[in-house]
Amino acid sequence: MNWLVVFSNLQETSPGARIYVRLVECVRSALDSGLLNAGDKLPTNRELSTFLKVDRSTVARAYLELARLGLIDSQVGRGTYVTSPAKVSQAPWQYSRVAQGVTDDASKVNWNAKYSRYVDGLSGLISRLPQFGGDDSISFAGGIPAQDFYPSAEFKKIVRSILDGERGDRMFDYSPFNGEPELRQSVIDHLAGKGMSVKADELLILSGSQQGIDLVANLLIDPGDAVIIEEPTYFWAISNFRARQAKLIGCHHDEEGINLSQVENALRRQAPKFLYVMPNNQNPTGLTMSLNRRKALVELCARYNTPILEDDYSGDLCYEGEPLPSLHSLSQRQDLVIYQGTFSKALCPGVRLGWLAGPAAVMEKLSFAKRTSDLATNSMAQVILNEFLQRGLYQEHLSRVNAIYRRRRDAMVAALEKEFKAFPEVGFIKPKGGLFLWLSLPTGLSNRDFLNFARQEKVVFSPGDLCFSEADGLNYLRLCFIQNDEATTADGIARLAQAYNKYTDYLSASASGLGNQSPRTTDHVLI
Numbered sequence: 001m002n003w004l005v006v007f008s009n010l011q012e013t014s015p016g017a018r019i020y021v022r023l024v025e026c027v028r029s030a031l032d033s034g035l036l037n038a039g040d041k042l043p044t045n046r047e048l049s050t051f052l053k054v055d056r057s058t059v060a061r062a063y064l065e066l067a068r069l070g071l072i073d074s075q076v077g078r079g080t081y082v083t084s085p086a087k088v089s090q091a092p093w094q095y096s097r098v099a100q101g102v103t104d105d106a107s108k109v110n111w112n113a114k115y116s117r118y119v120d121g122l123s124g125l126i127s128r129l130p131q132f133g134g135d136d137s138i139s140f141a142g143g144i145p146a147q148d149f150y151p152s153a154e155f156k157k158i159v160r161s162i163l164d165g166e167r168g169d170r171m172f173d174y175s176p177f178n179g180e181p182e183l184r185q186s187v188i189d190h191l192a193g194k195g196m197s198v199k200a201d202e203l204l205i206l207s208g209s210q211q212g213i214d215l216v217a218n219l220l221i222d223p224g225d226a227v228i229i230e231e232p233t234y235f236w237a238i239s240n241f242r243a244r245q246a247k248l249i250g251c252h253h254d255e256e257g258i259n260l261s262q263v264e265n266a267l268r269r270q271a272p273k274f275l276y277v278m279p280n281n282q283n284p285t286g287l288t289m290s291l292n293r294r295k296a297l298v299e300l301c302a303r304y305n306t307p308i309l310e311d312d313y314s315g316d317l318c319y320e321g322e323p324l325p326s327l328h329s330l331s332q333r334q335d336l337v338i339y340q341g342t343f344s345k346a347l348c349p350g351v352r353l354g355w356l357a358g359p360a361a362v363m364e365k366l367s368f369a370k371r372t373s374d375l376a377t378n379s380m381a382q383v384i385l386n387e388f389l390q391r392g393l394y395q396e397h398l399s400r401v402n403a404i405y406r407r408r409r410d411a412m413v414a415a416l417e418k419e420f421k422a423f424p425e426v427g428f429i430k431p432k433g434g435l436f437l438w439l440s441l442p443t444g445l446s447n448r449d450f451l452n453f454a455r456q457e458k459v460v461f462s463p464g465d466l467c468f469s470e471a472d473g474l475n476y477l478r479l480c481f482i483q484n485d486e487a488t489t490a491d492g493i494a495r496l497a498q499a500y501n502k503y504t505d506y507l508s509a510s511a512s513g514l515g516n517q518s519p520r521t522t523d524h525v526l527i
């Protein structure tokens with residue numbers, strides 16, 4: 001069977017319905033007509049989305065649905081195959097009816113028929129997220145600071161003193177649209193301490209820096225627009241850009257940072273709207289871009305007049321040497337870089353405060369986008385956080401957590417060197433700051449399969465493929481090293497090595513036909 005024949009009928013299938021619905025129908029009718037049979041291999045997500053010129057998440061959603069109907073089976077490393085066509089006639093297929101506006105129950109809202117295309121973009125990605133929690137596993141997954149060091153005692157004192165003071169009531173007003181003036185000044189001062197010069201009309205306080213990604217995407221991305229990203233990059237930035245149907249152009253890293261010839265290629269050929277990059281402690285690789293690479297990247301983007309969204313989500317968590325200058329401060333031009341930061345990682349995520357700093361005219365547009373989204377940022381959080389900054393407590397907090405997190409990073413590095421000594425094929429780069437360490441397994445191994453073995457040993461991590469825009473990265477894992485103390489980290493890494501040993505034993509046994517039992521797979525990975 002040539003799948004090109006199956007999918008070339010797409011235009012005629014269920015005209016007017018959503019593309020993923022038509023994809024499902026295409027496969028169903030090919031099964032009915034005998035064009036597809038059990039055992040036939042279907043194209044990869046990438047092949048089919050390229051062929052049809054549709055977003056990968058649309059194909060992923062269709063494949064997810066076909067798998068749910070029992071018509072196909074996707075297995076990591078093997079591909080996607082048709083299962084028994086006998087199941088076709090019995091398989092209930094709700095979505096095509098949903099797309100025509102028909103529901104089973106006239107007394108219920110037919111939500112599936114109402115969702116926007118934005119949701120199409122989200123669904124494929126969400127199907128890739130593993131479920132964690134609810135047990136006593138050691139977790140290196142997620143990306144939050146250690147809760148033990150949240151400054152709750154200091155916050156308590158500050159809240160009391162503000163409420164007892166004369167101006168306590170201002171916490172209950174709407175904040176000015178671009179943020180509380182005192183906090184804006186404190187952030188400007190904080191940035192000046194990093195060598196950055198930001199004027200009042202160049203700063204916007206955010207409800208967390210995820211909002212910065214969302215606002216910039218709102219401002220710049222129309223469906224089909226190209227955006228350059230690092231490959232891999234932050235999962236929720238990929239999801240945001242994807243949901244807006246951006247065309248993502250991934251550029252890989254070397255040890256100095258993003259690959260400039262790939263960036264230049266993309267700048268020259270794809271007319272991207274902007275480049276999204278994390279020079280400090282890149283999420284997920286933990287890499288810090290060298291000074292030379294920063295300068296060259298700024299110069300390159302300036303040459304092509306392409307803006308940069310610089311995400312400095314964890315620059316204040318620095319364990320080695322002096323922090324390097326931001327792209328924002330390296331740029332000779334005022335119009336090139338939008339810089340965003342957050343208090344979520346270095347302080348606590350619950351405060352939900354971050355900022356954007358960029359060209360005044362662009363910030364004005366962004367502030368309208370922000371008002372359209374949430375009118376104003378939480379006043380209470382801003383007033384309290386400003387007092388925390390004014391009392392010099394943020395710098396104290398940073399000195400404290402940087403010392404603790406440095407020890408935790410060193411503990412993870414030492415444990416990896418010890419426990420994985422027998423597995424030199426497993427590699428990592430020691431991060432200079434931040435939260436994450438990026439572990440690479442040999443190509444061909446699957447982090448999802450490894451995760452099943454790790455779960456048996458009661459340790460979990462984030463699968464690295466989540467951070468790739470392409471169907472790639474299955475042999476990587478992201479480990480968050482700041483959450484656990486040194487002893488727990490040592491224990492967790494020993495469990496991880498034990499799991500790796502069992503996983504590779506299982507692979508050797510399967511290759512030699514001896515057939516050890518693999519742990520039950522709980523994650524269904526489509527992309």
Ligand SMILES: Cc1ncc(COP(=O)(O)O)c(C=O)c1O
Binds near residue numbers: 343
């Ligand atoms: C790279 C990166 N950018 C932005 C954010 C958003 O953080 P927040 O909205 O809490 O400021 C995160 C959170 O994990 C992140 O990892």
